Amino acid sequence: MMSKQFAERTLKATEAGIADAFAVSDxxxxxxxxxxxxxxGLFPNAEMGDAFKEAFGNTQNLLQYHGDHGYQPxxxxxxxxxxxxxxxxxxxxIILTQGAQQAIDLVARMLINPGDGLVVEAPTYFGALGAFDNYDPTYYxxxxxxxxxDMHALRKALMAHSFKLIYTIPDFQNPTGVVMSLAKRQELLRLAREYNVVVLEDSPYxxxxxxxxxLPTLRALDTDDRVISLxxxxxxxxxxxxxxxxxxxxKWIAAIAALKNGADLESPFMTMVAVSNYLAHNDLDAHLAKLRAVYQAKKDAMVRVLHQELPAGxxxxDPQGGxxxxxxxxxxxDMGVLLKDEILPQDHIAYIPSKNLYPSKRVVNAARLNFTGEDAATIRTGIARLSAALARATQPTVTAALS
Amino acid sequence: MMSKQFAERTLKATEAGIADAFAVSDxxxxxxxxxxxxxxGLFPNAEMGDAFKEAFGNTQNLLQYHGDHGYQPxxxxxxxxxxxxxxxxxxxxIILTQGAQQAIDLVARMLINPGDGLVVEAPTYFGALGAFDNYDPTYYxxxxxxxxxDMHALRKALMAHSFKLIYTIPDFQNPTGVVMSLAKRQELLRLAREYNVVVLEDSPYxxxxxxxxxLPTLRALDTDDRVISLxxxxxxxxxxxxxxxxxxxxKWIAAIAALKNGADLESPFMTMVAVSNYLAHNDLDAHLAKLRAVYQAKKDAMVRVLHQELPAGxxxxDPQGGxxxxxxxxxxxDMGVLLKDEILPQDHIAYIPSKNLYPSKRVVNAARLNFTGEDAATIRTGIARLSAALARATQPTVTAALS
Known part of the structure; x- marks a missing residue:
């Protein structure tokens, strides 16, 4: 029960359950x-440790305020x-931020007056909703x-309502893994121009x-400075x-910088210097190639067991990345009810139910499964266990049917 | 000229000029x-470098997500x-944040619906106004x-209007250097209880x-969980x-944590581990004693020259700390006009004009002078130059009077 002292957005945030996504059972x-x-296991711990050591060793005013948009190099x-x-x-x-999450928050802060129209993909990244909610948009x-x-649905929405912002994750979308086609990228930008809407392209994957x-980024296809990429x-x-x-x-970056001043003054200079050092001394492309190989193998393991073991229906x-x-x-x-009542407490498997991924909470029969965090053997064990649980929970047994 | 695409708060932020406080001329x-x-010169660079080295050397999952309220140790x-x-x-x-600045932003986010009453000291910290502005409070x-x-003024305001929050810097206030007396601390809490207002105690100094x-903190004197200290x-x-x-x-910390998820997910675990390591291996009290000695000497240098050289009027x-x-x-x-037209371009001295330190911008004939950033010799040179400039700018010369 929230006190009336809280602002309305606080009630939304405490109900939104972002934290639940990271919840672990005991x-x-x-x-x-x-x-x-x-x-x-893929984090470059030693290299990053060296990069911090270098930063502390020879950077003037490393720990002072610096302001501006982040470390220039x-x-x-x-x-x-x-x-x-x-x-x-x-x-x-470019402006550097506290993860892309802060950039989502600041772009919403920059653009959204209460009630302003905001297009989101359905489903979408729940952390973005957690940021947007603070500015009280009208979601479509x-x-x-x-x-x-769906570009037909987007066109219809743009014709019927007024919008400030379209939020999209065009590459390996969170949560669906979908890649937006080139034709749709072009159509999205045509529509954004026609209806004068800003596009927020969130691209961590x-x-x-x-x-x-x-495929080209939306910002690469942008001709009139209406795409902000994260x-x-x-x-x-x-x-x-x-x-x-x-x-x-x-004009966007300057406004985001002004708002970031109020949010946290600036990002940690030492971290920006260290990451710059890391990039100077290491081959990020080689590192990315390693990540892709490991993550593809994990994805393959997950999809293979899912396709073998999932019950009928x-x-x-099978995503191409992300x-x-x-x-x-x-x-x-209802994958959320199943999770809470059976699969988490009995089967000890966690996932994100689709309900949390729609502002309207209207779709309950889907779920987001992450394949990067666990190792391949654990993924196989877990997906087999999940598939069995789904079978048990959704296919009435003969006994049950006769009882 | 701001585009109509921006939210109203963005206009405020780009005008608020927090960045100007850190502006340097060429x-x-x-x-x-x-x-x-x-x-x-007082930053413990080497010790902090060692603390990061230790963090990278032996902390499991140092660079992973951790969530929660920050590193437990x-x-x-x-x-x-x-x-x-x-x-x-x-x-x-306790919840750890991106500087106290983020905590100000999150507390305002937690409590302030548009139009809600917010008490601020006049003058106050302009960075707090930069955070508060985003939530569209009604300032008093x-x-x-x-x-x-002024407790009489506070009582009158509380009787006449409805308030969510009182923001105060009781120790070495930014910008005045003032310490709130014990009697006023007690009276402030009595009033806050009587009118059911939350108190945000910002205490970086x-x-x-x-x-x-x-003197005791407001939170130490608090009897019913209405003070949040930063x-x-x-x-x-x-x-x-x-x-x-x-x-x-x-109840406050949990709500702030939920809102921080939307703002930036979490603070950097590696930094929290490193600062914990620093505190484990170093004597912060001895470090604080050194800071106090150096800063007191700088403050004395500034105040002495001010008292000798400032023109009449x-x-x-002479603050006790901060x-x-x-x-x-x-x-x-108008210290702002003087700064912009004469003292910055001609005399190469910068300060914060009082106008920026009142939401109403109503007081123009004062300024905040920081004494910690420059060395004592530079402070003496700068204050002598500032005093001469103020004399030149405000005391008409005989020549001018005759012309």
């Missing part, structure tokens, strides 16, 4: 496919990398299809493609760095 | 009393320190006196007292760590 048997945890390195990826970027087009959910957002051809070191180096970025036109997608497999249950099966 | 002669910069060390300072605190009463300014907020007796390592270790904390009743306070001296000019002198 049971040592728990196998969690819930959080978006990278494989900690790191913004130069990032600009080069984004440009090489096909999105021409200058260092001044656009269904996801196998090649990205882009450089984790296992198979298939990379990236993060969380999935490609380590989340504990808490370092991400927003890139886009300088269930299906699972962190997540999308599991769909037969209509009428 | 002139090598510039002496800045503007920012609240600690003396970088550090919360234990902080709880012990706060308890020793007379404010009984459990580790679970309570004038500062030599012993803290508390452990930097040069002279006089320490602290920071920025002024006592180094701001580049970006590490602060909120402490208070667990100007006055400067980071700032408050300078008052004769009525009618």
């Amino acid at each position: 049971n040592a048997d728990l196998i969690s496919f819930a959080g978006g945890f990278p494989d900690a 790191l913004r130069e390195q990032l600009a080069q990398r984004l440009s090489n990826d096909g999105t021409p970027t200058q260092p001044d087009d 959910e656009i269904p996801m299809q196998a090649d990205g957002m 882009r450089w984790l493609r296992f198979t298939g051809e990379q 990236g993060s070191f969380s999935k490609i180096l380590a989340p504990g760095l808490r370092l991400g970025w927003a890139s886009g036109g300088q 269930f299906s699972a997608d 962190f997540f497999v999308w599991l769909t249950a037969p209509a009428g099966v | 002139n090598a002669d510039l002496i800045s009393f503007a920012g609240g910069f600690p003396d970088a 550090l919360r234990e060390q902080l709880a012990q320190r706060l308890s020793n300072d007379g404010t009984p605190t459990q580790p679970d009463d 300014e309570i004038p500062m006196q030599a012993d803290g907020m 508390r452990w930097l007292r040069f002279t006089g007796e320490q 602290g920071s390592f920025s002024k006592i270790l180094a701001p580049g760590l970006r590490l602060g904390w909120a402490s208070g009743g667990q 100007f006055s400067a306070d 980071f700032f001296v408050w300078l008052t000019a004769p009525a009618g002198v």
Whole structure:
């Protein structure tokens, strides 16, 4: 029971249950496919330790306030990398943030007056909803299809309502793993121009493609500075760095910087220096190739067991990259209720039920499964156990039918 | 000219000019009393480098997500320190944040619906206004006196309007340097109880007292969980760590944690581990004693020259601790206009004009001078130059009078 002293957004936040995604049971048997945890065995601990040591050894005013948009050499390195990826970027087009999560919060803060229209994919990243909720938008959910957002539904929504912002994860979408097709990327931008809407492209998984051809970013296709792109070191180096970025036109970056002052003054200079040192002395592309190989093998392990063991009526997608497999249950099966009542307490398996991934909470028969956090053997064990639990819970036994 | 695409709060933020406080001119002669910069020569660089090295050497999952309220051993060390300072605190009463700045933002986010009443001291910390502005409060300014907020004015305001929150900096207030008396601390809490208002006690300077007796914190005097206290390592270790904390009743801390999830998921675990290591191996009290000695000498240097050189009609306070001296000019002198038109471009001196320190912008004839960032010799040179500039700008010469 919340006190009336709290603001309304606080009630939403305490109900939103982002923390639940990272909840672990005390049971040592728990196998969690819930959080978006990278494989900690792949973190470059020693190299990053050296990078911090170098930072402390020879950086003037390392621990002082610095202000501005973040350590200039790191913004130069990032600009080069984004440009090489096909999105021409200058260092001044970038601001460094506390993970991409803070950038989502700041972009919403920059644009959303209470009640303003906000398009989200349905389902979408629940952490983005946790940020957006603070600014009281009017959500419009656009269904996801196998090649990205339903553009007919988007056009209809844009014709019928007024919007400030479209939030999309075009590469290996969280939670569905879907990649938006080139045709839909182009159509999305046409619509955004026609209806004068800003596009927030959240792309933490882009450089984790296992198979298939990379497509241009929305910002690469943008012709009139209406796309703000987000990236993060969380999935490609380590989340504990808490370092991400927003890139886009300088009018956006300047406003985000002004709002970041009020939010936390600035990001830690020492971390930005250390990550810059890491990038100077290590081959990030080689590191990414290693991540892709390990994560593809884990994804293959998960999808193979799912396709073998899932009971009739269930299906699972096979993504080309990213962190997540999308599991769909037969209509009428509430994966959230199943999780809470049976699968977590009895089977010690965790996942994110689809209900939390729609602002409207309207879809209950699906779930997000993360395949990066656990090792391949554990994934096989866990998915077999989950499949058996789903069979038990949803297929009445002969005994039950006769009783 | 802001685009109509921006939210209203963005206009406020880009006008608020927090960034200006840290602005430096390109002139090598510039002496800045503007920012609240600690003396970088006092940062424990080597010790902190060792603390990071230790963290990288032997901490499991150092770079993984961890969630929760921050590294438990550090919360234990902080709880012990706060308890020793007379404010009984459990580790679970604490959440670690991106500096105290983020804690201000999150407390406002937790409590303030648009239009809700918010009491601030007048003048106050402009960074707090930069955070509060995002949540669209109705500000009520309570004038500062030599012993803290004017309690008669506070009582009148509480009788006349409805309030959610009182924001106060009771120890070495930013910007006035004032310490709230014990009688006023008690009266403030009586009023807060009577009118059911939450109190946000922002105390980054508390452990930097040069002279006089320490008074109990508001949270130590609190009897019904209505005070949330903020602290920071920025002024006592180094701001580049970006590490602060909120402490208070667990209903507040839990709500702040939920909102922090949406803001940036969590603070960097590696930094919390490193600061915990630092505290385990170093004597923070000895470090604080060194800071106090150095800062007192700088403060003495600044106040001595001010008292010798300021022209007639100007006055400067002599604070017992903290980071700032408050300078008052004769009525009618606009210290902001003087800064912009003459003192910054001609005399290469920077300070924070009082106008930015009132939500109403109603007081223009005062300024905040920081004494910690520059060395004592530079302070003497700068204050002599500032005094001469103020004399030149405000006392018409005989020539001018005759012309």
